[in-house]
Amino acid sequence: MFASSFRLDEQQLGTINTVLQKCDNVLVHNCLTRTAQESKLFPILPYLDLVMIDTYYRYPDLLRKVAEVMSPEDLGHRVREVSTTFSRITSWSTLNYYVNGRALLIRNGLLAPEDNLEDLWFMVDFHQRLMRTYNRASGNTSALDAGDIAQVHEERTLQVFEADAYEADDELRGAAMRFAAAGTQYNFLVHCESRSGLAASGPYQLGGQLLLHTRDFLNMTECGLPWMDGIGTDLPYANLTMTVITDGVQLEITDWGTPYSVPEAYQDRVVGVGLYTSDALTDRYLPVGMGSRAELVETFDTLTAQIHAATRQLYSRFAQMDATQMVEAGISTYLRAPVDLAMIAGVYDAADWDYVDDRTRRLWDLYNEEYAYDAYVDKFAALAGLRGGQSEYYLHPITYGVWRRSGGQGPLPAAGRSGELVPADVLREHDYSLRVNPNGLSDSRGTWSLPAKAGKITTAAGRLTQEELNERARALDTPLLKSPWRHIDEAAVKWRFDDPEAEALYRYAQEHSRLLSGRGSSLKRADIDAIRREAGERPWADLSAGVAA
């Protein structure tokens, strides 16, 4: 007689273990380029380790609440069309935090690898299904798979970005780059020294050596983060997306969502820019300050000044927090990786998110500044530890690749993996616990000492209460989620671009475009070039200097 009703089958087990290893590969690939993360301002390592444990206790039921209202496929379609805080990095880290929390608990002797497999299957299945529709345009669910390229958007969106970007003269280029610098710096501060609110997609080719990529700056003013109440309230939008066209620049965008360029200082090779907003309540990008080049310059300059003021305001707020509040803020920042899914589904409740679970809190004193650092190095960098996923024979593909590329000098890297695979004999015994919270969300209880969220949440539809946000989200009846448009992707358009439904879909995507409105689905690059010429603007090919990257 089995002790539980859920049964994992062999196909599911295979999916789980390959996904766990994939998650580990992405993690190690990105960790290799970094030293352990410390900051004088934020207690990064304690919050980093503790939040992973917290997500283990909370994510399955937080996401089940979302999945009761919207399928993972629906959510994937929604987040592809806009920029939300469920982005390149947070889409990966939603699963990564959970599986690393699981691994840390196994290392601490508080969990066995065969525990709570219904939760693990739910997390893997939810994540994989969402990631497939989110990334359907490229087919790559990780940037690592694509060689550190993070393409998300489909042609109808990219054509609008390409057509509508303004040619960057010195004034516009300078304004855009000052905005990007100030926005990046401020966003690290908003998110407790993490990249949770910075995202990017691309690069997408525009011919020659011209590339387009997008840069997202998220949660820039009052949002769900409680410490943002009253910060940057003159900023009109929480989420801003800058489109950037470069000439002669090599770009890569990793799963951690940061664009890296060669040459490193690429600013003088920016030839075009645009600016948009979007969020959980939009189903397309909405232009910001795009009425004219002069308006765009002024918009960037105004935003930059507002960001500078908000930076100083927020710095002072953080400098007044105590250590416990700083760790709680860091935990909250990371925990909220998938929070925009709840907002999209219209089931966001701050009470579900704004606390630290008691089961995590019991480890608070143990994960002090130095142990948290050592535990991070052991688990994420050295792949060591008595309960680490070590064997005498396993060779990590990423660390081995580094050894091989560096000429194979010296001994091989230590064997290991940080993903804790599920033992296959669970298929034989079928005797394991199912869920970490047998009674659902109500089993998760906790506290925090941060001030409760009191302000509103900023959206493209204005500043809203939680209730107003949920109401509007539930009322958003986007045709993009319904057949036939839902099933018209790039591959379909390639063969059936003259289908009346494809034409209607493209017109919907072009509705707010300054140059493509009403142009439809048959446009090719030459048509966009011609449209720009008609509007008195040069096509991008004319701006390429043919500089070797």
Add this chain to the structure above:
Amino acid sequence: MTNPMANPKWTLPESSTLSRLTREALFRTVSANLERHGADADTMDLLSAEDGSRIAEEVFAEFQMIEGRKLFAGCEVALKERPDLYVLRSEAEVLEERTDWPEGVVGDGDNVFQADADIEGEVLVVREVSEVDRLMREGVPEGVIGVIDDAGGTMTAPILEEFEGVICLAGTVRSHLAIISREFGVPVLMGARLKRPLKNGERVRVGYTATAQNVDAYFGDEVNPRAEVRVLDGETA
């Protein structure tokens, strides 16, 4: 829950004394609690909040006996609240053990991007949040090269663009500070190694025209030469 204390065949010891002590203490407690509560134990039965706090204290006491020091903290607020427990890690950093420093060179680092010119300036060491707060209010003096030991993007956030250049004693060219410095066009050396500590007010020339460090060096590709920091005005390197 199945038995989390089962003995694995493959193990690799932790890389630090503190990790080992913490794990040993945790395992002792969880094993004892498992025996007391049996196989149906809830996770809070295996380790309570009181257990966690007690273990932390015991481990710290044992660690101090073995290592003869307090714990390292990365962030200031932790030290401020628990000076009995912590010293700042950055205070304990040792200088680079190297005897072949070229004449006049006092340090080197990985260049984040290749600037148009090397920069001469006056050193201003910024290691505390309160110092950033003061500079935020009073402004960074002109012609200053900031020397910081925090590779994060937030500690110096409000004042970074006011420096002529920065020498960062930690991190890599992919650290948050490096990302931001590229955006601002403020030249920065990351992971700088020093022959001796740099002092406020001394003048240095930093080789920001050096080739930027190859980001793929972290994946095994060729490592570019590090940019040098030279002393000026008769200072001793």
